[in-house]
Amino acid sequence: MDVIVCVKQIPDPETPAAAFKVDEAAMQVLPAQGISPVISPFDAQAVEAALRIKDASGDGTVNIISLGPDSARDAIKHSLAMGADEGYHLKDDAFEGGDAWTIALALSKAIQHLGVPDVLIFGRQAADWDQGTVGSIVAELLDLPSATVLRAVELSGDSITVSRVVADGFENIELSTPCVLTISNEFGDPRYPQLRQIMQAARKQVTELTAADLGLDASEVGSAGSRIQMHALFQPTSDVEVEIIEGDSPEEKAAGLVNALREAKIL
Amino acid sequence: MTESAESKRKTSATSTGKRVSALAIPAWLPLGGILLVSGAETVRVTGAHRELFFNIDHFWVLYMLLPFVIGIIVYGLVRRSRVWRLGKPSFNFDNMPQRLARVLKGGAGTERVLSDPYSGVMHLCIMTSMIVLFLVTALLAIDDYIPVDILVGPRYLGYSLVADIFGLVGIVGVAMAIAHRWVRPRTAWLPTWEDWLILGGLGMLLVTGFIVEGLRIHTSEIDVHPEWSYWSPVGYVVALMFSGVRISAALDIHTTFWWIHMVGALSWITLLGYSKLNHLVLAPANAFLKRTSAPGKLDMIENIEEQEHFGVSQLEHFTMKQIFELDVCVRCGRCTDNCPADIAGQPLSPMHIIQDLKSYATSVGEQKVANLVQGNDLNFGLDDEAPMVGGVVRDESLWACRTCGACVEACPVFIEHVPTIVDMRRSLVMEEARMPDTVQGTLETLERQGHPWRGTPYTRESWMEGFEDQVPEWTGEQDYLYFVGCTGAFVDRAQEITRSVVSLLREADVSFGVIKGMESCNGDPARRLGHEYLYQILAEGLIELFNETGVNDEQKTVITHCPHCFNTFLNEYPDMGAKFQVIHHTQLLEQLVDEGRLVPSADVPEQTITYHDSCYLGRHNDIFEAPRRILEQVPNVTLIEMPRNREQGLCCGAGGGNMWMEEQGKSRVNEVRVEEAVATGAEAACTACPFCIQMFDSGIGTVQLDVEDEDKLKVLDVAELLQAAAVSERQADA
Structure with a gap:
């Protein structure tokens, strides 16, 4: 069974809050010193899901597509080290400043360019902007059935049975292929690459594709094609004030607490 | 080791000499005893002697058997050596004087065996007895071959006395060894057929020797020269026991026992080639082969990108020395008795790892040798065998290791379990x-x-917040680089200690930055966790930073906050091209106190303190005294020791990457160690490692759960205590 996984490189979500900075004027996140960008954790889980599908079906390929700057190659290489077969890097200045729509458009063109596989997998959302829309937009653009936020994926003959995470439990669905899946963190940890695979991945060629290669005009993608406009980017501040309720007995303290909560209009 | 690394080791050599036991000498005393007695011709004993091969015909059979016995022993050892040679060649003959001294002291002198009183005495009894009885037998033979009679008169009687005494000493040793296996049960103990065959055989030899002697005295000496018999006291007593037996019957019994004794001795000695009795030969050899570099150093995988395999998953991936030392193990169990994981009831016993690998080397290793001989693929017919890593040795045992080196330190036959x-x-x-x-x-x-x-939640600079102007930036001009390390920067409790060290360096006007x-991690955790490739990447990155900033210079010294950084920089970075000197903060602080640049004069509260040795500072790098001397200089401090201290110190539980793992097992290592510290009655535990501090803090949380906060054991870095006593108010306020 052939699978394509779309992955995104993001600033390390483990970056400590103190090292996280934004340039409010340029409306950009500043890279933290000494902390390299990483593959979005949900996307690493998507790669894991794809590798398990390939293993279970016994044949097929797992190919990786990523759209992003030069450094996005590292996210592709990481996926290759985990065991994926080929990597495709959508790299073009024209892609810069895009939104979920333009990225989904470019990805869907790339998928058509490579040939629509049996299964298309995404992380449930990129762990930087957390919009969680690209997978669903691609499904719409390619007119494929989709299931999102999955905790389990199982092959049953030519169809696929999945389990979605929903607010009050799980929802099991059967899909025909080809289809689009997005993987949630409940799926489980991605594998740690073996050193030999890291070294092989380092030597592997990643194919670069531009907007023109995909038959896209510069006006359709990047900031030119964006449907979302950003108006401001800032780090919210949260102030915590601590008030100690004094009192001689627990009863007195409790009464004081109730009064304080009433004053704050919480009770 | 390069010259610069050599000189660096000297900078850290504030070591205490290992305790040398003089007990090993008595093995050589008996010869002196013979000479002494022979000089004192005070008794009427002229002509005293005994007849060699008394009452024995066909004794030449013995000489016929001897070459066979030697052949059988050599065959066993040579056969086994084919399994050793499956490994990679790894012979290193650096530092010959140290290697030879270790063979003499640790091999022949059994220095480490003696560190345990009971088994030390037991082993000494058996060993001296065997050496003396061997010499006694050899001397008798020599006396027979040469034309002059040496063993006559008083010399003979002295000789006879010494032989009797050491026969008795041997019986005592064997009895102690047998009792050891019942009376003193040890966690790691697993006696097998070998133990009973070796001990039973030796006991039988000693007893039959005395029976033969007693019968000879009874039949030929006691009636004629009773005054000679007194010089064979054990034989004399045995002779009295036989006094009712008719002489002709006694002569028959004598012949029977003589042959049992002699054939038994020759059979027993063949165990040398087939059982753990081979430690007579292999243990001194292993004393020679043991590395001479710092015990905490791990070997680098050179050209790692071109390797066919990483680490060891098959027997033949080990070095020859690693396979060889499996056979040296005598299952004494000292490694396991000292292993922090085993003490805490966790799934690791270094002895069982060595023993399980030894069994694997016997079954699978010999099959591999046979495959080689027959020209088959090395792993032919071995598909159904359990894997060595994950099967013979379980994953959880490998992860439970703290790399603390307590096993290596305790091993009397110099096995290196940690690498x-x-x-x-x-x-x-x-x-x-x-x-x-x-x-x-x-x-x-x-x-x-x-x-x-x-x-x-922190960054590398978080510890400096509100303190930036107190922390000089490294310019390349200063003498010392203070390498804070990851823990000193990213863990809040350790940040306080980092600030204490900076205050002390400023107080003493040290030129530092x-x-x-x-900074980035020097790679120690990756290396100890087994990710050598990541270690090399991190180390190369840091060396590059040190090159760019002028740190990597023989004139510059790096002060490390953490003993793990210290060990890696000092012992492992020379392999990566490091030239700088290394000093641990406690070493430098001790020097500063010594030179009077830090004066611990402030009146700190009266307190009793116990010092906990960090494994990577103490056991691995011999720095035991510097931190203690600082504590002794602080006013009102009484220093007391836990029972396990210095070389025998117990790990806090964090080493070998266990700082970041979940512990599995009955209890946690840090709780065991905290209980030991609390049991001393000390008010505070002092240490010099940020991992130990965290492990103590979390251990106190559970061990002293019900103790009021102010009565709980306090945990301090040496630097914090010194800061309280030696940093002036002015600076402390600033």
Whole structure:
């Protein structure tokens, strides 16, 4: 069974809050010193899901597509080290400043360019902007059935049975292929690459594709094609004030607490 | 070792000499005894002697058997050596004087065996008895071959006395060894057929020897020369026991026992080639082969990108020395008795790892040898065997190792368990990518963020906040670089200690600086966790930073905050091209106190303190006294020791990457150690390692759960206590 996984490189979500900075004027996140960008954790889980599908079906390929700057190659290489077969890097200045729509458009063109596989997998959302829309937009653009936020994926003959995470439990669905899946963190940890695979991945060629290669005009993608406009980017501040309720007995303290909560209009 | 590394080791050599036991000498005393007695011809004993091969015909059969016996022994050892030679060649003959001294002291002198009183005495009894009785027998033979009679008169009687005494000493030793296996049960103890065959055989030889002697005295000496018999006291007593037996019957019994004794002796000695009795030969050889570099150093995998395999997953991936030393193990169990994981009831026994690998080397190793001989593939017919890593040695045992080196320190036959364990971890991590989630998380954080503290809310500069102007930036001009390290920067409790060290360095006007924000992990956790490749990447990165900033210079010294950084810089970075000198903060602080640049005069509260040795400062690098001397200089401090201290210090539980793992087992190592510290009655425990501090803090939380906060054991770094006593108010306020 052939699978394509779309992955995104993001600033390390483990970056400590103190090292996280934004340039409010340029409306950009500043890279933290000494902390390299990483593959979005949900996307690493998507790669894991794809590798398990390939293993279970016994044949097929797992190919990786990523759209992003030069450094996005590292996210592709990481996926290759985990065991994926080929990597495709959508790299073009024209892609810069895009939104979920333009990225989904470019990805869907790339998928058509490579040939629509049996299964298309995404992380449930990129762990930087957390919009969680690209997978669903691609499904719409390619007119494929989709299931999102999955905790389990199982092959049953030519169809696929999945389990979605929903607010009050799980929802099991059967899909025909080809289809689009997005993987949630409940799926489980991605594998740690073996050193030999890291070294092989380092030597592997990643194919670069531009907007023109995909038959896209510069006006359709990047900031030119964006449907979302950003108006401001800032780090919210949260102030915590601590008030100690004094009192001689627990009863007195409790009464004081109730009064304080009433004053704050919480009770 | 390069010259610069050599000189660096000297900088850290504030070591105490190992305790040398003089007990090993008595093995050589009996010869002196013979000479002494022979000089004192005071008794009427002229002509005293005995007849060799008394009452024995066909004694030449013995001489016929001798070449066979030697052949059988040599065959056993040579056959076994084919399994050793499956490994990679690894002969290193550096530092010959140290190696030879170790053979004499540790091999022939059995220095480490003697460190345990009971088994030390037991072993000494058996060993001296065997040496003396061998010499006695040899002397008798020599006396027979040469034309002059040496063993006559008083010389003979002295000789006879010495032989009797040491026969008795041997019986005592064997009895102690047998009792040991019942009376003194040990966690690691597993006697097998070997133990009973060796001990039973030796006991039988000693007893039959006395029976033969007693019968000879009864039949030929006691009636004629009773005054001679007194010089064979044990034989004399045996002779009295036989006094009712008719002489002709006694002569028959004598012949029977003589042959049992002689054939038994020759059979028993063949065990040398086939059982753990081979430690007579192999243990001194292993004393020679043991590395001479610092015990905490791990070997580098050269050209790692071109290797066919990473670490050890097959027997033949080990070095010859690693396979050889499996056979040296005598199952004494001292490694396991001293292993922090085993003490805490966790799934690791170094002795069982060595023994299980030894069995594997016997079954699978010999099959591999046969495959080689027959020209088959090395692994022919071995598909159904359990894998060595994960089957014979379980993953959880490998992960439970703290690399603290207590096993290596305790081993009387110089086995090095830690490199063997780490080699198998390397295979787990790099070859199979099979590891606990916590290890994976730590390695990923090291890869991505250059430190092991996943989820820390801090940055490398957080510890300086509100303190920046007190911390001089490294310019390349100062004498010392203060390398804060990851824990000193990313863990809040350790940040306080980092600030204490800076205050002390400023108080003493030390010329130092800090590379702000640009430090990265030196790779120690990755290396100990088995990810040698990640270690090399991190180390290359840091060396590059040190080159760019002028740190990597023989004139510059790096002060490390953490003993683990210290060990890696001092012992392992020379392999990566490091030239700088290394000093641990406690060493430098001790020097500063010594030179009067820090004066611990302030009136700190009266307190009793116990010092906990960090493994990587103490056992691995011999720095036991510097931190203690600082504590002794602080007014009102009384220093007391835990029972396990210095070379025998118990790990806090964090070493070998266990700082970032979940512990499995009955209890936690840090709780065991905290209980030991609390039991001393000390008010505070002092240490010099940021990991130990954290392990103590968390251990106190559970061990002293019900104790009021102010009565709980306090945990301090040596630097914090010194700061309280030696940093002036002016600076402390600033």
